[in-house]
Amino acid sequence: MNAADSTGATGATVLTGATVLTGATVLAPERQPDGTAIALLGDRIAAVGTEADCRAALRGDGVPDDTVTTEDLTGSTVVPGFVDAHLHPMVMAVFEQQVLLDQVRSIAELNDLLADRARNTPPDETIVGFQLDGEVLAEGRVPTAAELDAVTGGRAVVLLCRDGHHAVGSTAALHRAGLDDPGLVPAGGHVVAGADGAPVGLVGERAVEPLMALMPEVTLDGLVGGIAAWADRLVSQGVTSISAMCQSADEGPAGPAGAMEALGWAALSGDLPFDIQTILITPEPSEVFDLRDPSLHDPARGRRLDAVKLFLDGTLGGRTACMHGPFADHPHERGMRTTDDDEAYRRMEAAHLAGLQICVHAIGDAANRSAAELFDRLLVRHPGRHRHRVEHASVLDDPTIELFARHGITAVVQPINLRSESHWLARRVGLDRLGWTYAFASMARGGVSIAGSSDAPIERTDVLAAMAAAVDRGGQAPEQALTRSEALALFTTGGSFARGTEDELGSLAAGRRADLVVLDADPTDERTDLDAVGVRSTVIAGEVRYRSERPVRPPG
Ligand SMILES: [Zn+2]
Structure with a gap:
């Protein structure tokens, strides 16, 4: 990392040969007490440990000492590249314009x-x-x-x-x-x-x-520019891996306008540096296999199309989240189901038997209970390996958490909701349910794996702001706060697990892909203001994709 200025998502400085990063606080994401160095070789991490360990590892890989570049990162903190496990890339491209x-x-x-x-x-x-x-x-x-x-x-x-x-x-x-x-x-x-x-x-x-309907027509140039703009912002925020939700039919948040999303994403995502999982929003899980060409599915190149998403309900903001009881501020409404149990089960069983990951959107407590019971029915009937997940998992109850934990269902959450919804959240769910809303600590202590994400463009993609929200919660149900280390895990190991890439990404260890973020402060130190932490550089697969001498947090 010895050359270059800010390079952006589409330009890169290749770390040719081997590099040893020294002097940093290393969070892998666990703190490395006696290791302040990382060795990079090509697109891989060669070693994490003391500087001597790192040099020895490179020597063991046949790299002559005098060809190793050293970069002193004293005062910086190195963390794994951030994973955003749920965003909508084509809607982001439209919003961006x-x-x-x-x-x-x-x-x-x-x-x-x-x-x-x-x-x-x-x-x-x-x-x-x-x-x-x-x-x-x-x-x-x-x-x-x-x-x-x-x-x-x-x-x-x-x-x-x-x-x-x-x-x-x-x-x-x-x-x-x-x-x-x-x-x-x-x-x-x-x-x-x-x-x-x-x-x-x-x-x-x-x-x-x-x-x-008066919106200007979406043009190809506009989409290309929109994707380039958000990709630059994501790398400047330390994001190195994404899970991308794309419609392939009328069904989904973009409605009929989104029917071409998956094809557009296949055509336009090729040059992006991120590790990309595409998750198809489709009524027919078998469609995944129709769309599985190398542009969307080429695991060796960091592209996988291996998951489907379905919606059980709407949103808290729109009062369409399906609740056990009425909304506190609208006593005659309790939301709605968008897909009933029979149809949801049909899709889930088809996806599961085809070896696909199932992502169930559930926000209200009734929708989440149904998701848990549907997974229970599915996995009792067809036990076996899976990496199924529930998207949002916003309002929960004890039986739901227990079933998620028992069946290994990952909850993919958006902590930044605690900020964007803070002016109405307590009023809408009511004080008795606030402690079950974004119940991160209950899930973590109850054995549910949780992953962080933005749901962009619904929310902004700033991972450090999301970590801050998971820790401070804006004072809302503080008993559900995560520790700083848990918040970091949400966007590293947690996100990677949610997309089935934990052996490759999300942690710093020998053999993993060289995805890392250099921060100007330790986000797990209680004295650090998470909202003021800056990204100094972002490395994806051994290439510097972003570098800033004076880190400034971009808006959004
Ligand atoms: Zn979403």
Whole structure:
């Protein structure tokens, strides 16, 4: 690691020959008390231990001493490359081209972003923003159509709210979508009107669709640029391995627009440096084998298509998570099942018998109990090796945790939810269920393996922020907090186990792929502010993909 500046996801500095990194705190992810050195040879880790151990190992591999490069990392901490076990790469690519609003904290900030975007896009193109959340803005509300008109010169602007069920349109957008004519509002949709009867901007449910239809067409160039942008950000955040959710049919969060995701991902992911597991969202597990060409499945090249995902319920934000009892803030609602037990079992059995990994989306406590019982039925009838998992595992109960542990079901969680949902989470689930929500400690102590992930673009991909959330929880049900070491394990060994790559990735040991992150502080030291830790460099398969002399955490 002796050359180069920041190289990005698509450029790399190859560590030709052998390198010994010395002087660092090494977390493998367990602390290495007497080892402060790592030897790298080609795309592999040759040794972890003392500097003498490392030099001896390279000598044993036939590398002459005088050809070994030494890099002094005194003051740094080296950890395994981070694993993000659940993200949506094609939706990320689409979001990347639009205005991302999740870090906006006031309407004034929003106005700056929109005015900037208006200057830089053709006048007839709709400006689209994602992840608007009025409750986190200083004003405590979403903007009005009049405010959007003023800041963009009357252009068509559509801002989709974080809950996915609401959007705000400018006057031009509402008009083009037909929503300023009460006769044209779709059944099941609503448009908030002012005293004069004219729409004020906010629309809900089925009225969101005509606004979203104004979104500029997704182009190939746009997708290529979007993927390159998020890939650069991920390497700058220390991420070296991902599990990528892709639809192959209408079913899934992107709806019919996502039917081509898997094919697009196959065409566009080839040059990415990450180890990539693709997880297919499909009603027919056998489709995995139809799509299994080398672009998505070539294990020697770090590409695997070996898993399917199905949805048992919706989300807490949309109040569609399937709950045992009603939501505390909406006493007549308890969410819904999106796939019933019979259909879910049919898919699970087909996938299991085909040797595929099953990923079950379950958020509400009733959905998670069903997931646990379905896995119980499946694995009692067809025992055998598997690496099945439940995605989110957001609200749980004791019998569910017990069944997950008994059957070795991994929970793939998103700790950053504790930050993005903190302004409504307790109100929605109620105080009696808050202790069962994102119940990381109960799972860890109960013998359930847990893995960290972002679910991007629903959440941002900043692993260190997610670790901080798993540790501090923003004060919500603090008894469910993880230790710093457990939080690091979520995104290293835990994530790697969830995708079946624990012998290859997620830890620093001789023979493992040389995926590592150099941090400017020890994230497991109680004195370290996790939100201030910077990534100095990211190495993937022995190649420096990112380097920053003065680490700055990028937003997002
Ligand atoms: Zn997801």
